Amino acid sequence: MTRQREVLPPRYEPGKFEKEVYDASERAGYFTTPDAAEGDRYCIVIPPPNVTGALHMGHALNNVIQDVLIRYHKMRGAASLWIPGTDHAGIATQNVVERELMETEGKTREDLGREAFVERIWKWKEKHGGRIIEQLKRLGCACDWTRTRFTLDEGLSRAVREVFLRLYERGLIYRGEKLINWCPRCETALAHDEAKHRKIPGKFWDIKYPVKDEEDTFIVVSTTRPETMLGDTAIAVNENDERYRHLIGKTAVLPLLGRELPIIHDEHADPEKGTGAVKITPAHDPDDFEVGERHNLPRINILSPDGTLNENAGPYSGLDRFHARERILKDLETQELVAGERDHEDYEVPHCYRCQSIVEPYLSKQWFVKMASLLEPAIEAVKSRQVRFIPERYAQNYLNWTEARIDWCISRQIWWGHRIPIWYCDDCPPDEDGSEYAFASADAPKSCPKCSGTNIRQEEDVLDTWFSSALWPFSTMNWPEEHDLLKNYYPTNVLVTARDIIGFWVARMVVMGLEFMKEKPFDHVYIHGTILDEKGDIMSKSRGNGIDPIEMIDLYGADAVRFSLMILSTEGQDLKLAPTKFELGRNFTNKLWNAARFVLMNLASTSETAESEVIYEPEDKWIMHALSKTVATYHDEIKNYRINAAAMALRNFTWDRFCDWYLEIVKRRFAGPDDISKYTAYRVCGYVLDILLRLLSPFMPFVTEGLWRQLKELSDGAPGMAESPALMTARIPDANEIPTDRGAYAAIEETIEVIRLIRAVRGDYNRQISEKLGAREPLPEALATSDDPAQIERLKNNEALIKLMAKVKKVTIEAGISEPKQAAAKVSGPLSVFVPLEGLIDFEAERKRLQNEKTKLEKNLQGRRNKLRNRDFLTKAKPEIIEREKGLVAEMEKEFAKIEKSLANIGE
Template sequence: MLEKSFDPASAEPRLYEAWETSGAFQPNRTGEPFTIVIPPPNVTGSLHMGHALNNTLQDVLCRFERMRGRSVLWQPGTDHAGIATQMVVERQMMERQEPKRTEIGREKFLEKVWKWKAESGGTIISQLKRLGASCDWSRERFTMDEGLSAAVRKVFVELYREGLIYRDKRLVNWDPKLLTAISDLEVENTEVAGHFWHFKYPLENGETYQFPVAFDEAGTPTEWETRDYISIATTRPETMLGDGAVAVHPSDKRYAPIVGKRCLLPLADRYIPIIADEYPDPDFGSGAVKITGAHDFNDYKVAMRNGIPLYVLMDEHARMLDADYIPEKYRGLDRFEARKQVVADIEARGLLIKVEDKKIMQPFGDRSGVVIEPMLTDQWYVDAEKLAKRAIEAVEKGETRFVPENWTKTYFQWMRNIEPWCVSRQLWWGHQIPAWYGPDGHVYVAETEEEATKEAIARLTAEGYSLEDINAMRAGEGEGPLLVRDEDVLDTWFSSALWPFSTLGWPETTAELGRHYPTSVLVTAFDIIFFWVARMMMMGTHFMKEVPFRDVYIHALVLDEKGRKMSKSKGNVIDPLTLIDKYGADALRFTLAAMAAQGRNIRLSEARVEGYRNFGTKLWNAARFCEMNDCRFDPAFDPASAKETLNQWIIHEAGLAAAETTAALETYRFNDAAGALYKFVWNVFCDWHLELAKPILM
């Protein structure tokens, strides 16, 4: 007999363990395959409400398809999370007052990271199990396990040999605290109180022109003043020392007389050209823009288009370089100290026009909390434009579709304007780039050092060097290695891009790969369409010659009840584990599914979860009532044999509810599926059928 009330705290773990032990989560049915790869959570992570929604929806689909007899594989695993994990371990070392990683060396530091991973890296997995996620945990993968590491090396080497990976000097997001390039996703653009400094750049040889200062209603100039300078405005005065030009829009008639002439770059005391380019907005500021190609992404594009020289101003710590094009007094200063000094010196020269207080968007590292510096550095790049062509075509042809469909437009917009993908990171934790440098600086890319060394010997021999000569080139007076490995690691998204096929055994030809690739559907949030979905599409179509998934379901965000994004600073974070402890996993899961309307964010409150807990209680009480009246499951029962009118009616209603739920789940309308189930249980079965059945049963 069922207990008087349902106790999720004891029942849910017991039932979950029974399911997992029985092999219920493994793809052991003979039906058509149904496959989902989990978006791998960071190994450093803890379950948040976004995880709860994402994994609830995946679990609903997996359990639904198992009920339909399909061979369901929900492939789990975790991501090594390069920066996040390295920071966790370094912070731990600092708290223990242990030597820094740079003092103990790479090998010993990585030993510490692997030890941390073994001891603490499984938190998110146990939390997903508490949520009820029915993944096949016997197949759990890690983006740095040996199999996935082999896949990463093979992909890098093949792309390099195809000319699709190369080394180049380009602008990147540089974190001066973590001392690494970071991706756009790791940059938080935050509005802060800033300033707009307006400077005069004097024209060469004292040249003058007439600048309009008053206009009539039609916008026609009515008054002019004589100027011997061009006015620029900047939010980052320290970067003016690296200006290569001043740009104005070709249609801006105010500056037409001086386009092609030169102006003096104050403080640096060198002349730079005034050019016409489509980038400046004539209605913003003065309409004239200083072009600092080595420290601004938009300026970099202008500089590339116009052949403007690039002046790198800062070192990896964002301190001003000791370079001949930087006045000596600024060398070695922190960028913000240099800013103060530049403004003071411009004012002292009488070239400061005004300073405006202004709200500006400033890029911060999401983990370091410091201002990110656009920096010109040598990095490894993937030729994303070429890889994107097949990935774009696949969506155009309907081989992969987005649900809701409007995300297709976002995908195309990103993919058709794609930039080279910077895949190197200046970290120690991650997939070390399989590239080695010879004594002459020549690079050898291979899956192993042995292969790279063979390539080097073959090349040097072909150039006329004897083996004795080559041995003498070895480091450490001929005793050390011939080659030195690149110290950088790969962007975490590189290994994640291979997730749909590397987790199934690629590059080996496995039975799972043949049966479960391409996968059926990817369930993910919209913010990583470009960073993850697009890159899986590129890698899947290139290496598997087939899309990685047929459908991509993009779910919305979980916000607080007022529609605000959850954040610790706002104090409005709702912890899913707290709700599970209080109301049970089923209550939270049903709440999220019931509110997961396509294209609409979820406004979550604890009261909602409590309400759906009451729905679970209603279902429990109904089942207990049936059990008390000797109702039991009979596998041989034929619904068509029911004689009682009331039973015929409820069987019909159950059929309608099942059809409605099925149709909703097949089209990813999770809220409609939950609504159909709720309506049938509460409004039809409990309110009508049980009440009408009581006189018959008693």
């Protein structure tokens, strides 16, 4: 009597299971890694998501990659540490809380005042800031949560002040009045790369400026932003320009305001461009700023911080910048001073990366980091490949950014962030250039170090959020303290991130790491692709085309989401995603579950089979050899960050080799009378499943953990299982630890090929053969031959297997067999397989049927091909229609080839 033990439910239900497995692992301390560790170490610091954030697909991809790497290295025996945390995200978070304050209480942040408003944000953070962490847990991330950091926590704030102070003392931080990018919506300065250039509809207006004391003489300039004319302080022309040479040194009159503008010569005026004359507005255009420097022109700022025009704008003051533009154009037209107007086809303007408002070049006093000397070693580190980008091509993005050597504007006029550790003294006299006396201090000072006066006040501005993010790899390890973490885990192994923050963040981390740790922050920078929607558009909230990872986890399970993302994302390539793509992971999870359940149920009945000798049969040696090969590939792919290839290797082995072949082959041994054979099959199944679950564990930690628990229970202390309390702490073996047998492997591979070919013939004529024989009946006969005599011998040894798996009554394997009449033939390399079909199918009728089908298909195909060549159709039809048409044609072409092949088989 066989004891049927119900070891697992028939269907895998991730919902019930995941939380239990995750919580148990966390409670058991499997995610924590000690400060000091012996032996191999592996470390990643998480790209901290914004504390306001909700997990999106980009995060999911980014974090699953890191989790796979962390779990993999843990299971390879390294002390493997993943430091998590969140970013305070200055502007973004302030915007969220400001909006909420307005919606709920109708108040602005000014109504509350700085202290109360910042207090409000902290409260918001306590309440909502943990959401993304919880979501990362749902995804299965094995972060060391005991080390969770926040860019505004006390330790990190100390690191920020320390870095600021050291740079300041070395003269690398300065305050200067410069033209910076200003967001009138956020009312703050932005760094040069926080303003994203985007194309919008634009126009050129040609405006006539009268020349003073010359009747009816005008000088015409073109502009895309007419309102900035109110800040003009000169007109520039080129001295080589015949049209204007005589006007140099004369004076033009600014329309509307009547300001006198010198007409100067400057190279910036290009005779080939526009009218050849340019208005110079030093306070509102970076090029003009330079011209102004060369000619000592006054800078007239016409904007208030909120984007309205200030008192310098005369009658237009108080108007919003875009409203002012309309009014100015109208007034100019009334005075007949508009000479022309035309569309600007390539009008690109900078937009705030946080709120998408159009950014203005704006003259203001800001704090800057002098970057040139700091960037040199960071450039060198990547050029010499001490820091290596994967894929390699992204090194160029990094170099483009760093080699521009632009000073970093670090002050932000917001309240949420690290307040700049600079104090001004009101008792000390100002410097020669009129600026107040300032000093830096890491701790809050009580008095002025110069005059000992107590009339000191801290700088109002806060630091750019990226200033603290730049220190992340070492500030999270308790720098400036000399901590064991730093000693043991810095530099980290890899940074996993997206390409859009290579400059913002990756480069600045390298700069700061090299400067303050004297060592790069990471060996590798792995840049993964961007997740797009089905049509190839970027997913965004405003478009509403995002896919919520948590919804997908609820629907398909975390393992399915993880595995799908890993298998679909090829190194560095963008990934088009639709919710249905997660079925791929779900189907694989189910396949694994069913196979494992089958094995476990059989193992549960091993107690019925007396412990016996283990004698491997050819298929046992074959599956272990195939496993060893898979393990070798797996290690190699992961080492080279081809994570999808590793996932693919596992999927193929599991689905094809293990489930569809090995388990099918050994089924009969489970049911058979030979105890040794049965026992051996149990052992091999258990062994392969054990290794397979280990290999899969980094990719799909939940289902594998559950299956492994059962396996462990049933394997009573099998080697390598007893000593590990859980799968995630078990070891992934080397390929050479798994028994191999090259000869047995090759022999079964060939046998499988023969079986496949016979099955393919049956597939081709399945309808007719089934009608004649019945669907489950075996074929009467098959013949196989090979050009290689040794192969024939090997195949003969596996004749029984061929009969069993290909479902054939009689198999003849001999040298020199030629194709019998009325048979189907299949060839693969030196192998030929023939299946006599006489009596099984009516050749004449079949030929007719196929020919009819061929003619019909040919006509249809011709019509569609013509359509796809039709220009009219191609220009007018929607892209998705064209795509569908192309897909249809490809399908039909395949079908056509199949018919032709069948016809050839039975002889036309």
